[in-house]
Amino acid sequence: MSAAPIHLGGERLMLDPAGVLHWPARRTLVVADLHLEKGSAFAAAGRFLPPYDTRETLSRLALLLRRWKPARIIALGDSFHDRHGASRLPPPELEALHRMLAGLEMLWVLGNHDPEPPEGLPGQAADEVRDGPLVFRHQARPPASRFSAVAGGEVSGHFHPKATMPTRAGGITRPCFVADGRRLVLPAFGAYTGGLDARDPAIAGLFPRGARLFLLGRERLFSMTASPAPQPALTGTGPG
């Protein structure tokens, strides 16, 4: 496994091919869109998805905790698929989560799926977290104007970016990081989280000067560039 370094707001960050971010200077692991208990949320709505998603997501996260040994975790929101998700955690998963978080500082950034702090779990909840030059929030703030200077850097989730790289055997689609020098959008980490094409105006619009995409691979990341977003006049009908 080789993580890739990236500079954001002057800070050196590591992009892990598993789809998480490590900030060595602060011993912080950042993970976006866990969507825990998405399976049971669907089951409640009449779609019996296999009830193993939380187990799967947590076991992947546990692996990364062993890899990076962070002192702090920032979950960038939508950590649970809905506001009652935490209360539906099956006892073994609840126990596993407590075990994993023991001795760690846990920061739950609130997202649109989980606007309230998860009940009965350790950690602090906040709408956004500021640390040094970086701000961590669920959904990126659109640029105020094309030329407005942004100090520092922003790290966010929400959009579940994915991208397709053309290869000689056709396009291969993977979840991806999207970044320019001041903004970084993380891919979704949850086992059942699909993706939104990074060319979609909702994502591309955040990067008016284009962006670099880092597609997740088994052992490493694969990089490609993304075109600058089209002129606003062309994209009147993007999703809200």
Add this chain to the structure above:
Amino acid sequence: MGTLPEPFAAWFARRGWTPRPHQLALLRAAEAGRSALLVAPTGGGKTLAGFLPSLVDLARSPRPGLHTLYVSPLKALAVDIARNLTAPVEDMDLPIRIETRTGDTPQNRRARQRADPPNLLLTTPESLALLLSQAEAGEFFAGLGAVIVDEIHALAGTKRGDQLALGLARLGRLAPGARRVGLSATVAWPEPLQAFLSPTGESGGVRLVQVRGGAAPDLAISLPEGRLPWGGHMGLASMPEVYRRIQAARVTIVFVNTRAQAELCFQALWRLNEDSLSIALHHGSLTVEQRRKVEAAMAAGKLRAVVATASLDLGIDWGDVDQVIQVGAPKGVARLLQRVGRANHRMDEPSRAILVPANRFEVIECTAALEAVRHEELDGDPPRPGGLDVLAQHILAMACHAPFHPDALYEEVRCAAPYAGLSRRDFDDVLGFVENGGYALRVYDRFRKLFRDAEGMVHVRDQHVARQLRMNLGTIVETPLLKVRLRGGPVLGEVEEWFISTLVAGDCFIFAGQTLRFEALDGVSAVVSRGGEGEPRVPAYAGSRMPLTTWLAARVREILHDPRKWRLLPAPVQDWLRLQRRQSMLPPKDGLLIETFPRGGRWFLVAYCFEGRLAHQTLGMLVTKRMERAGFGPLGYLATDYVLAAWSAFEPTGVEHLFEEDILGEELEEWMAESSMLRRTFRNIATIAGLLEKNHPGQEKRPRQMTMNADLIYDVLRKHEPDHILLRATRQEAAGGLTDVARIGLLLARARGRIIHKQLKRVSPLAVPALIEEGREWVAGGAEDALLAEAESLVEEVTDGAELFSGLLADVTEGVAIRPRDVDKPRHRERPRHNRFIRNAPKSLGRA
């Protein structure tokens, strides 16, 4: 010969018609209360034969209420038939009400139909399933006298057919007295269709009425002027000839095999169309309105020709079509005959059709098909067991209709032929899945959709569940599609999402008969503008090409093997075969010829299997795996309908071992579980079974990022509960539907001890078409990741390292000047292409 009762006899006489024997036979069967299957070529007055007994009965004893239910695979066909029936009913002033009920029927008319059903109701399998899920289905169907299933050959053996068979089994309970009539085009084996129709699932009780002959079709092969192409499947070299034939006929249908081919042929014809003949395009990805417009113009006699795919295979009577041209090999005899039958919808006149092979192998295949037609031999697939996903949907629908006892429903379901062999374990597991997901980890009990009462009867939880089911009924699962919309203009149709995902702004592609320039994604559609520069691509659709039938393959092998039959072939093809005999040998009838030769610094292995492209694709995967283990360093392979070609870094020796039967063991299992085919199967099954939803009550449009990714569910389920019923259903369908694995097994068994290895110095004549074929598969050690790495390094290469991705990444991302077009010009664009992109097709024809 029997006679028709009045007023029918007089009505026939007035029009100068004599009742046909099969029409009378169906009448007699009906009077005896017997079910019957009518097998007749197109133009035999089949539909009237099917309805005649019901009309006679209703004329004799008029009564209100539903008398006859007619089910057709096409909405348009139901509407068309309703119109055709209304004429005689009005002429004879019969007290009969005829109505259709399809997805297009407005809500108020449906409600009225439920309260006051017409005498004849014309519908589709999906609308029937909906009707049967209603609480009042019992009263609605109680008086039913007959069920007519049209185009039954096109339904049996498909998931829509499974759904219909289950619906028929339920009708057998609600209206045990109703006789059944099946209408089928000519098929090789009518018995499975009789079983499909039968109320018991056995063929015995259904009388078979077969209409032979009619005039034999008048078929000919047309070759392009000039050189006969070695490869390619589009047939564009023959378009001048096709155009001349369109000019010479009144109305022509030009049938092609794929939508991509339809687009290309359509463009080629219009480039030649100096007389501005009205030539239209018809395929399944165009919008419904557009297709209806073409159909209407066709019916009104306003068109000279239509280029069409299988979307025009069924049904509607165009009347005046006097010529059918099949471009590309027909791939199956029954399919060819059905297409040919679209010309001259009158039985006593011969249908005229021209076969236009696209390359040399296709010439042989067309010749084989012609021979088969001459000998009146047909091919067809054996019946396969019904899908468990369809059963899941049906079980929930039945619970919505009324509480049931599992024992009774199990017995009822097994009366449907596709489910005659259903095990109780599978039934119970499917029921368990519908109830609460059926997972070993029983965490969803509080969400259960079905519950059982003290007597063991199964009830549906509430109306919400019923509504959810009705919104998602049906077994047609589309691959994810994106609308193609002209900027500031209308939607032109739909293209598979993955195709759009390979485009960058500025790329052009051919769709709906025009060249379009891709501009942007707007979330729900791909925005395009007209025109554009550069070589356009053609969207192709996964799985749209039919593989060669086993049966036709055998005939091709026979022609190759027997030089006496070569006189049927045009001279260039004969020369080609002679050359092959001299330089290598002809593929034997039973053994397996394998050639190896060096070329361009690599070693090629070509196996003449003749088992169809799908089988060869699977075989290629297995053989190259074994080549890898043997240390030959396989680099890639390619599957055509006729051969498998693989290339490697080192000379393959002992090739017999590569084709041993045990490659179907572990390697196959391993490959299957990971294969995209299995994933695709799972997605369809999960959707039909109700795990993924097409529609959700109260949520008409979901945000795009909400769409659930079936692959992720597949991975999680496979890891945590590999024996779950949905995975069992997936494997069953893949193995059963995957007749190509069976075909590989038979091939390897047949070839055992009879493998002939020819070591050649250079490429053999028969191998040439394969080597210039498109659609190569690459063998990469780490598969996808290796491809990604390669694509990335290609970008580095062409941009002289400006796009370098390495440890210096951080510097690159910090204030990098991004030149997007750099990424769009990597060399892979110029390389041989992935099979689903058909670029440069016209060029490849001349590349011999």
